[in-house]
Amino acid sequence: MEKYYHSVTLNEEKCRGCTNCIKRCPTEAIRVRKSKARIIDERCIDCGECIRICPYHAKNAITDPVEAIYKFRYTIAIPAPSLYGQYKTVFSRNRILNAFKPMGFDRVYEVARAAEIVSEATRKLLKKENIKKPLISSACPAVVRLIQVRFPSLIDNVVKLESPMEVAAKIAKNKAAHEENIPLEEIGVFFISPCAAKATSVKVPYGAAKSNVDGVISIKDIYLKLLNSMERNPVREDLEQACQEGIRWANPSGESSALGTEKFLAVDGIHNVITILEEIENDRLEDIDFVEALACTGGCLGGPLTVENAYVAKNRLGRHIEEARLKGISKSRNEKIEDDLVWTGSIEHKPVMKLDTDLVKAMKKLEALELINDGLPGLDCGACGAPSCRALAEDIVRGNANETDCIFKLREKVRDLAAQMVELEAKMPPVMDKSGDSQEQVKKQR
Amino acid sequence: MSGKVIKLHFTIDAHDFSLAGEASSSTKKMLNQLGISPLIIKKAAIAMYEAEINAFIHANGGEADVEIGVDRIVITVRDEGPGIADLDLAMQEGYSTAPDKVRELGFGAGMGLPNMKRYSDRLEIKTEVGRGTTVTMTVYVREG
Incomplete structure (x- = not known):
């Protein structure tokens, strides 16, 4: 895709990485990464919602002095x-x-x-x-x-x-x-x-x-x-x-x-x-x-x-x-009215929402997206840096995020891991196992 | 249908009218993510929307199934409502049996079935009075 220009911009120093702007953006064009809001250029439509909502005035528009x-x-x-x-x-x-x-x-x-x-x-x-x-x-x-x-x-x-x-x-x-x-x-x-x-x-x-x-x-x-x-x-x-x-x-x-x-x-x-x-x-x-x-x-x-x-x-x-x-300023003014106001250029479809250029690949990604989304908590808390759980699922299938970016998923993984550790901790290698009668066990094996 | 197919299922819950159109709206979002051409999406979305609204208005809700394949989108909307007594009449533009309450909301203009026919490439209606109606609409996906 061609480089996409837009005027809304971020002042990194002022940005605290909160979730106000990501939740407000109508095209889901903002993610928080490394405590800073990042604008996905091709999705930004310059509506200015984030400029208005930012409590730290970290968003602005590039204009001329x-x-x-x-x-x-x-x-x-x-x-x-x-x-x-x-x-x-x-x-x-x-x-x-x-x-x-x-x-x-x-x-x-x-x-x-x-x-x-x-x-x-x-x-x-x-x-x-x-x-x-x-x-x-x-x-x-x-x-x-x-x-x-x-x-x-x-x-x-x-x-x-x-x-x-x-x-x-x-x-x-x-x-x-x-x-x-x-x-x-x-x-x-x-x-x-x-x-x-x-x-x-x-x-x-x-x-x-x-x-x-x-x-x-x-x-x-x-x-x-x-x-x-x-x-x-x-x-x-x-x-x-x-x-x-x-x-x-x-x-x-x-x-x-x-x-x-x-x-x-x-x-x-x-x-x-x-x-x-x-x-x-x-x-x-x-x-x-x-x-x-x-x-x-x-x-x-x-x-x-x-x-x-x-x-x-x-x-x-x-x-x-x-x-x-x-x-009652009269409309008969001196300047020549241009009769041709019709555009010489045209506006094109910018399919930034599509998951893949290949339909079958896109279908596979969509299925994966749905599956991941079903496993997410559905709280849309924004703590992962994406505006909603679904947006995170989309970021994952696009390869831009991981499931453990979700703090609930991460917590779940940690808990599973802890349970495994407890379970493993109870086990002993046979040579060191002092429980029970080891002679009996050897006999049984014969 | 051959090759990869995505299956979606929706329950059309008729308790809250503000939710009417949710199923077709989320289907549209997914079709957009698949990068299907805007015109095809429009056809599928409107056809599905009309069927969904019909199930809402006439049948106290129902079920919707969508199958998205590489060559076609098949939308099935099923209800257990009153059925359609005279299908030919119902297919005419402007014919409606919607109650006044519904018409006041701007629905029931008698464009439901005609629009389903216009926007789908194939339309199949199975209906039985007292048992319900099943509408199956096919929209072909052509690249470009």
Whole structure:
């Protein structure tokens, strides 16, 4: 299998080897070995559950430092709409957007604006005949990876349109190149991200050959710097371009509500998403045309790289949405809308769950797995470093673990061994055996 | 069936409706681990799910046996329920005898048997009124 890149990473010093993350991971991608959590790269979908759950903050996502912008002659910030929910509402959206420039960015372009363009394209797609319904939104990269790993039969249902982040990057970059007469490669576009999985999709895009985004800065990292800039600098220009339709994307059902259909289902939280994908796989959602599935509880506002509590942020974002609605920014904007948002690449099935490439060998391993699993205590305690007894059984047949990794199995073995020792201890070699009449015994043998 | 075969057995316990679909769901997981192609898994899982739900709704549960071979998956769902009086009628889309209580849960849309037929390559139904029903579904495993 090709080397699989993902952005969620471990800080070894902080990790204590507890079982919190292994139990939480939706793809069973983490094991504890030598007191440290190890991520099985090809299974990780970058959902960020482990980042949220780790009590020692040992999990993080690889993003770019704010200083990375200095590598480019010209830089553009493309903030995710969830950014607006991070600050108190005394800071207007325009004030937040204006704060980027004194920090060293040359331009700002709202991803929310690009989201509206994607909504437009999705509306068109929904009207097409012969599409596989329900369509599943590709806005959440962790969900797309989840489908690749666990729900391959749903790959055809995924909306094959560029994400708002990609569309924003493309529009902003081309426009700057044209207006400022700068070569494309000297322009750095930076996504201001609530999301770990977005960092991955920039490094390894699934829809396009190469991402137009040059770096991903986490909201956590830029939060204070941006706040300082907001407090120090006046609002100089009107940078608001998106209307309520685009800003709403940060909320669950925000994307769906722009589609003009009631036949949508919006689900958030990775474990809820899995339940819904199971339903779709079983053909149980025949009356639904569109599924918006978001890995984080609370949608992008609940992203692992955000600062504010998702529910507080939701209220604040609501006010920005209302303000945008009252302002009534018209949709007739000056930029040329790219009509071709369709992916040039494709997403593939990543069969990481399969036990062997050879069916007969896989069957033998599955049988062995079941047998081992039956012998395990079924407590799913995690002390072996695997998330469940079944996962340990799987690791054993894959050759990555031993039955004695289970502390109960080990205890059983020790007890058996102790019993054997007691039994052996009672035995004596015949030459030293002083019990009974040895003469009698010799006679009997004759 | 020739060569290696994996046999699975499930009891379909009709006491808790939230457990409906457990047998087909765990079968699906195993088929995924075997690396069988997604389309074949989908066919087998839906066919089995429908049969399992039927046993749940109409027959107060039953038994399911799955045989996974290198060339085919054979799913047998057996119950001791009321049996099907008119099989031809039951095979029609939209026909259902499910009680209202069940329909309110979104089941009993009359797609059970038609879906079993659609998603399996071979469907065999043995039914006797008052005795029960046995459904045997075969899905062929083709590589690729």
